[in-house]
Amino acid sequence: MAHPAEPPRFTGSGKLRPEEQIYQEMLGAILDRRLEPGMKLIEEDLAKTFGVSRARIRAAFLQLAHDKLINLVPNRGAFVAEPTxxxxxxxxxxxxxxxxxxxxxxxxxxxxxxxxxxxxxxxxxxxxxxxxxxxxxxxxxxxxxxxxxxxxxxxxxxxxxxxxxxxxxxxxxxxxxxxxxxxxxxxxxxxxxxxxxxxxxxxxxxxxxxxxxxxxxLQLQREKPGKTDFASIFGRRPTSKAG
Amino acid sequence: MAHPAEPPRFTGSGKLRPEEQIYQEMLGAILDRRLEPGMKLIEEDLAKTFGVSRARIRAAFLQLAHDKLINLVPNRGAFVAEPTxxxxxxxxxxxxxxxxxxxxxxxxxxxxxxxxxxxxxxxxxxxxxxxxxxxxxxxxxxxxxxxxxxxxxxxxxxxxxxxxxxxxxxxxxxxxxxxxxxxxxxxxxxxxxxxxxxxxxxxxxxxxxxxxxxxxxLQLQREKPGKTDFASIFGRRPTSKAG
DNA sequence: TTTTACAAAATTGTTGACGATTTGCATAAC
DNA sequence: GTTATGCAAATCGTCAACAATTTTGTAAAA
Missing domain, CATH: 1.20.120.530 (GntR ligand-binding domain-like)
Known part of the structure; x- marks a missing residue:
């Protein structure tokens, strides 16, 4: 039972860690569909919204990405996951x-x-x-x-x-x-x-x-129209060069 | 099959992402016991070792902690996990x-x-x-x-x-x-x-x-002598104040 | 009209520095 | 001799600025 180094969810005086706080808020928003699947999550906007710096948001992103609730694309940013x-x-x-x-x-x-x-x-x-x-x-x-x-x-x-x-x-x-x-x-x-x-x-x-x-x-028959995946809608892959 | 935003493990010209690189190196070191269970992982030292900034190390830590291979203790740092x-x-x-x-x-x-x-x-x-x-x-x-x-x-x-x-x-x-x-x-x-x-x-x-x-x-009979858990050895919790 | 090239804006990636917390040590009090 | 106190070092937590990349918009050329 006794884990060596206990992971305290609370700091000293009993206030929730802001890290956890942000993770939970985003989690709730995603599950409530206030953040819709496919939606872009801009670091700076979220940072301003929560009144923290981008680093904090980034840490939260890593957590959410690990849970497969958002997708992290290098140099492009974070998007609410769209489970196929x-x-x-x-x-x-x-x-x-x-x-x-x-x-x-x-x-x-x-x-x-x-x-x-x-x-x-x-x-x-x-x-x-x-x-x-x-x-x-x-x-x-x-x-x-x-x-x-x-x-x-x-x-x-x-x-x-x-x-x-x-x-x-x-x-x-x-x-x-x-x-x-x-x-x-x-x-x-x-x-x-x-x-x-x-x-x-x-x-x-x-x-x-x-x-x-x-x-x-569930309605798992066809692709939902949320994020328009033109490639699948038109049944073809985008041509790199027209010719 | 078609995931909307593909998570590329490689960047443009085919070189491994440094993030993944560091995670893998630390992973190997832990599993090889070059990093022993309980060992403190100092962010700055690792940053210098890998030639990156601490932020990168921190991201790797989050991954490893998620896999339960290290423990993250607020304000204390990261330690190689000691599975009980x-x-x-x-x-x-x-x-x-x-x-x-x-x-x-x-x-x-x-x-x-x-x-x-x-x-x-x-x-x-x-x-x-x-x-x-x-x-x-x-x-x-x-x-x-x-x-x-x-x-x-x-x-x-x-x-x-x-x-x-x-x-x-x-x-x-x-x-x-x-x-x-x-x-x-x-x-x-x-x-x-x-x-x-x-x-x-x-x-x-x-x-x-x-x-x-x-x-x-496995030798799961008794506590390993690496980290002495006095509380369990003496069957009592440490008193905050003697008196 | 379409394609290409280039420039501007937006956004992410990275870094170094500063403040807060913890730890270790030396000193003083009992 | 033991315990308490305070200082100093080490380390983590946080941030804001700069660099690199992607995206968007515009205009010139075919």
Missing amino acids: IDEAIEVFSARRMIEDGVVRKVTTHMNDDQAEQIRAHLQAEHKAHHEGDHRAAIILSGEFHLLLARLANNLVIEEFLERLILRSSLIIAMYESPQPADCSHDDHDALLRALTGGNPDEATACMARHLDNIRDR | IDEAIEVFSARRMIEDGVVRKVTTHMNDDQAEQIRAHLQAEHKAHHEGDHRAAIILSGEFHLLLARLANNLVIEEFLERLILRSSLIIAMYESPQPADCSHDDHDALLRALTGGNPDEATACMARHLDNIRDR
């Missing part, structure tokens, strides 16, 4: 692999306390749903999966899944259907039953179905 | 989860070409082993697992496993037995047989055994 359809499919495929293991482990090691944690979380999800708080519902929905990872008792997996869920959120924001069904809390209920049932195969099947549901509800 | 025993166990546990899925997928989708790729790799492993090239053997051993991930055809998993394998290398370097058994290429041979056998359960069992072998060959 193939990428989206791979992310959900990866989640199936990871969460299969998570669910299997949680099912076999489930105890009363853990079951209670899940139930409490589901209650919060239902509350948000009934109150029509769509934003909270989406966040809680992601945190449900994170809770499962935490119960699997493996920090490595937990951190990776966290990144994957963030990426999923961007994908969902980019490809979601006009009328979001938002019925994943029902899936989560079923998942709890399967988890407490003690049958790993049943539980993993349930999780696989759930992730497929999310993916299939 | 618990961390080591978690990493190998995580790999079991991930590679379970990988092996399962590869087994069910194996074709002749893929089998040939694995065979070719194993041949290289054997060659390095017989020539006594221990360093190459270790690298190839890691790349074997990476090859499997690539054959699973999921970039997300592949990248994550790459990080995990790097971390494993540091753990192995830190905790390896005095006389390295280095017989993992036998395990890999068995793995190939299982993979081509077409039985996913057998193949995953084989991989699980292999990873457990690596882990169990």
